[in-house]
Amino acid sequence: MGEYKKYWWGLIAVLVITFTFLGWGGVEVYRTAPPIPDQYIDGNGKVLITEEDILDGQSAWQRTGGQQLGSVLGHGAYQAPDWTADWLHRELVAWLDIRSKELYGHDFATATDDQKAVLNAQLKKEYRGSNTNDKNQVVLSDTRIAAINEVTPYYIGLYGNEPSLQKSRENFAMKNNTLADLEDRQKLTNFFFWTTWMASTNRPGTDATYTNNWPHEPLIDNVPTSENIMWSIASVVFLIAGVGFLIWGWSFLRKEEDVKEITPDTDPLTKIALTPSQKALAKYGVLVMGLFVFQVFIGGFVAHYTVEGQEFYGIAVADYFPYSLVRTWHIQAALFWIATAFLMAGLYLTPLINGGKDPKYQKLGVDILWVALIIVVVGSFISQYFAIAGIMPAKYNFWFGHQGYEFIDLGRFWQILKWVGILFWLLLMTRGCLPAFKQPGDKNLLAIFFASVVCVGLFYGAGLFYGERTHLTIMEYWRWWVVHLWVEGFFEVFATVSLAFIFYNLGLVNKKIATGSAIASAALFMLGGVPGTFHHLYFSGTTTPVMAIGASFSALEVVPLVVLGYEGYEHWSMQRQAPWMDKLKWPIMCFVAVAFWNMLGAGVFGFMINPPVSLFYLQGLNTTAVHSHAALFGVYGFLAIGFVLLVMRYIRPDYVFSENLIKTGFWALNAGLVLMIVTSLLPIGIFQAHASMTEGLWYARSEGFLQQDFLQTLRWIRTFGDVVLITGAVCVALQVVKFAFAKPSHSNYQPENPVND
Numbered sequence: 001m002g003e004y005k006k007y008w009w010g011l012i013a014v015l016v017i018t019f020t021f022l023g024w025g026g027v028e029v030y031r032t033a034p035p036i037p038d039q040y041i042d043g044n045g046k047v048l049i050t051e052e053d054i055l056d057g058q059s060a061w062q063r064t065g066g067q068q069l070g071s072v073l074g075h076g077a078y079q080a081p082d083w084t085a086d087w088l089h090r091e092l093v094a095w096l097d098i099r100s101k102e103l104y105g106h107d108f109a110t111a112t113d114d115q116k117a118v119l120n121a122q123l124k125k126e127y128r129g130s131n132t133n134d135k136n137q138v139v140l141s142d143t144r145i146a147a148i149n150e151v152t153p154y155y156i157g158l159y160g161n162e163p164s165l166q167k168s169r170e171n172f173a174m175k176n177n178t179l180a181d182l183e184d185r186q187k188l189t190n191f192f193f194w195t196t197w198m199a200s201t202n203r204p205g206t207d208a209t210y211t212n213n214w215p216h217e218p219l220i221d222n223v224p225t226s227e228n229i230m231w232s233i234a235s236v237v238f239l240i241a242g243v244g245f246l247i248w249g250w251s252f253l254r255k256e257e258d259v260k261e262i263t264p265d266t267d268p269l270t271k272i273a274l275t276p277s278q279k280a281l282a283k284y285g286v287l288v289m290g291l292f293v294f295q296v297f298i299g300g301f302v303a304h305y306t307v308e309g310q311e312f313y314g315i316a317v318a319d320y321f322p323y324s325l326v327r328t329w330h331i332q333a334a335l336f337w338i339a340t341a342f343l344m345a346g347l348y349l350t351p352l353i354n355g356g357k358d359p360k361y362q363k364l365g366v367d368i369l370w371v372a373l374i375i376v377v378v379g380s381f382i383s384q385y386f387a388i389a390g391i392m393p394a395k396y397n398f399w400f401g402h403q404g405y406e407f408i409d410l411g412r413f414w415q416i417l418k419w420v421g422i423l424f425w426l427l428l429m430t431r432g433c434l435p436a437f438k439q440p441g442d443k444n445l446l447a448i449f450f451a452s453v454v455c456v457g458l459f460y461g462a463g464l465f466y467g468e469r470t471h472l473t474i475m476e477y478w479r480w481w482v483v484h485l486w487v488e489g490f491f492e493v494f495a496t497v498s499l500a501f502i503f504y505n506l507g508l509v510n511k512k513i514a515t516g517s518a519i520a521s522a523a524l525f526m527l528g529g530v531p532g533t534f535h536h537l538y539f540s541g542t543t544t545p546v547m548a549i550g551a552s553f554s555a556l557e558v559v560p561l562v563v564l565g566y567e568g569y570e571h572w573s574m575q576r577q578a579p580w581m582d583k584l585k586w587p588i589m590c591f592v593a594v595a596f597w598n599m600l601g602a603g604v605f606g607f608m609i610n611p612p613v614s615l616f617y618l619q620g621l622n623t624t625a626v627h628s629h630a631a632l633f634g635v636y637g638f639l640a641i642g643f644v645l646l647v648m649r650y651i652r653p654d655y656v657f658s659e660n661l662i663k664t665g666f667w668a669l670n671a672g673l674v675l676m677i678v679t680s681l682l683p684i685g686i687f688q689a690h691a692s693m694t695e696g697l698w699y700a701r702s703e704g705f706l707q708q709d710f711l712q713t714l715r716w717i718r719t720f721g722d723v724v725l726i727t728g729a730v731c732v733a734l735q736v737v738k739f740a741f742a743k744p745s746h747s748n749y750q751p752e753n754p755v756n757d
Contacts, residue, residue: 066404601630672725
């Protein structure tokens with residue numbers, strides 16, 4: 001540890017504390033997960049729904065694409081309804097009408113105010129008090145059974161081919177016969193009903209439902225709890241305090257004399273001969289760009305489905321490439337190309353760490369990993385097509401088809417293969433890093449870099465800790481270990497440490513600054529990032545302590561982002577430190593963009609939806625899409641592009657960037673993302689937020705609300721931003737392809753000045 005002892009002990013303390021919170025919260029999730037009753041019965045003891053029926057329905061839901069077609073408990077796609085909120089409202093309205101006829105002989109709408117008061121009181125009492133008995137059974141009243149029977153045919157017809165619901169399927173971007181088998185559709189309704197039951201039934205001993213009163217539903221007083229308000233206020237206080245302490249520490253603890261570094265006259269990395277494994281990385285760049293271009297084109301296709309739900313400019317395509325499938329491909333392609341770019345960066349650094357030479361058989365390993373990545377991508381995409389098309393037998397779906405969970409959609413078999421590939425990458429990295437530890441000199445920077453590599457390699461495995469029939473709340477806990485902790489946590493640390501390592505090797509910062517900032521940054525990211533995972537679980541069937549941890553620590557995630565303006569300036573100014581840095585201008589500009597979008601997309605738009613009271617109304621709306629696009633592409637996308645451009649620049653040293661091509665690509669990507677957000681996603685999200693706060697989530701996601709003319713217009717307007725972004729993606733991809741395949745020519749050959757050691 002040496003002179004960095006305080007940094008290391010600080011990081012270790014942060015990891016111990018934060019993973020203690022995450023682990024304790026996980027125990028709480030398992031212990032207090034909402035029950036799946038053994039049976040729902042009527043007053044005479046007749047069995048209506050069993051646990052097996054509910055889990056069978058969950059499996060049927062997964063085969064439809066699950067969270068890629070509407071959402072459940074607020075998690076999923078935004079075009080179709082949130083099925084939990086939608087079913088709940090429909091059932092409540094049906095109950096009121098049925099009960100009003102039983103008591104007064106007319107519909108609820110024609111009841112007097114006094115009659116409505118009586119009915120509303122009975123409604124709330126029945127639904128909020130509908131809990132399990134000592135036999136883990138739930139007794140349903142005749143009125144509620146009648147309401148369920150009235151609602152169920154709608155969903156059976158919607159997921160089938162009921163002609164009267166054809167327009168609804170178009171508005172929801174659903175293909176006809178989403179579930180062709182009638183029995184599967186009936187089981188699906190059991191799963192939807194169970195999610196609404198736990199969203200409307202008080203957790204024993206409390207005045208809040210199992211989902212902390214989510215979704216907003218005035219008919220049964222599903223409104224934010226007092227704990228929700230309290231921890232929302234606390235999160236703002238923690239944010240302000242965290243920013244204050246960060247600025248205080250930044251001002252008093254940072255040593256100015258350590259900041260400056262004498263920049264070398266020539267690029268130090270050009271002194272090191274390229275190894276065979278580094279030269280082999282050009283095909284990684286092509287793979288990254290191929291997936292990137294595919295992802296943005298399919299993203300435009302997905303966006304158009306929100307306007308023409310079953311067609312693409314009049315061409316009927318939903319039966320072949322339905323919304324749930326192409327949205328799956330859109331998200332999975334993004335994760336694949338971003339992860340591949342990060343793997344590429346690590347593999348480029350390995351020979352540098354290993355003294356400028358490849359470990360034995362390193363090139364073979366690089367080639368094998370590239371082929372394996374293609375097999376996983378193509379295999380999982382084809383399998384998802386067969387699953388959603390209904391071609392794949394149901395019993396094979398979870399393992400080979402579609403898991404149904406957003407961001408971890410690929411079948412379990414492909415998920416395991418992907419993890420094996422990541423572990424193989426870890427092995428390739430380890431073979432270069434371990435020998436370097438035996439060399440003399442300070443190894444603290446190498447240690448934090450290697451630690452981040454190990455975490456990236458291992459923590460994807462958390463996604464294997466649930467199965468097809470795992471309780472939805474428990475599954476969400478492990479899913480967010482991957483989506484939040486692995487991606488937003490350890491990838492963030494890996495990227496930060498990799499940049500520090502690269503800038504040190506370029507001679508742009510001294511080793512002390514690079515090492516100290518890397519370890520300190522890791523501690524800051526982990527402090528909020530690890531327990532901040534729980535901010536995704538406020539309303540997934542967890543208890544108040546989970547909400548408290550999530551709200552408190554997710555606020556701290558924003559804290560380090562407030563200084564990213566300074567980091568962006570530092571990156572931008574690097575290109576002016578030496579003439580040779582001009583060749584690295586565009587990778588550096590990508591890292592500047594990362595700092596900007598981290599502040600705006602992850603910071604501003606992230607905190608916009610993070611406090612519990614905010615997310616109570618905004619979960620499942622386009623405001624979430626604003627954050628996800630700005631943070632996932634704006635931060636990790638530009639990081640990935642920056643890594644690819646940087647590596648390609650060094651493994652093709654004879655070439656320079658085509659200024660017009662890369663300049664157009666860079667600014668078009670940024671402009672397209674801005675246009676997508678400010679002209680479409682954010683305005684729609686704001687209108688939805690108002691609807692959710694005044695009427696309820698069911699209305700904000702309803703057909704009647706989203707099909708209003710002005711919202712249709714806003715979705716059409718998004719086309720302009722999409723076209724600009726696609727143009728940028730094509731330009732950047734062409735630049736990388738030129739690097740990978742262009743033949744040497746005297747016009748663009750610019751050798752570095754010889755260096756005398």
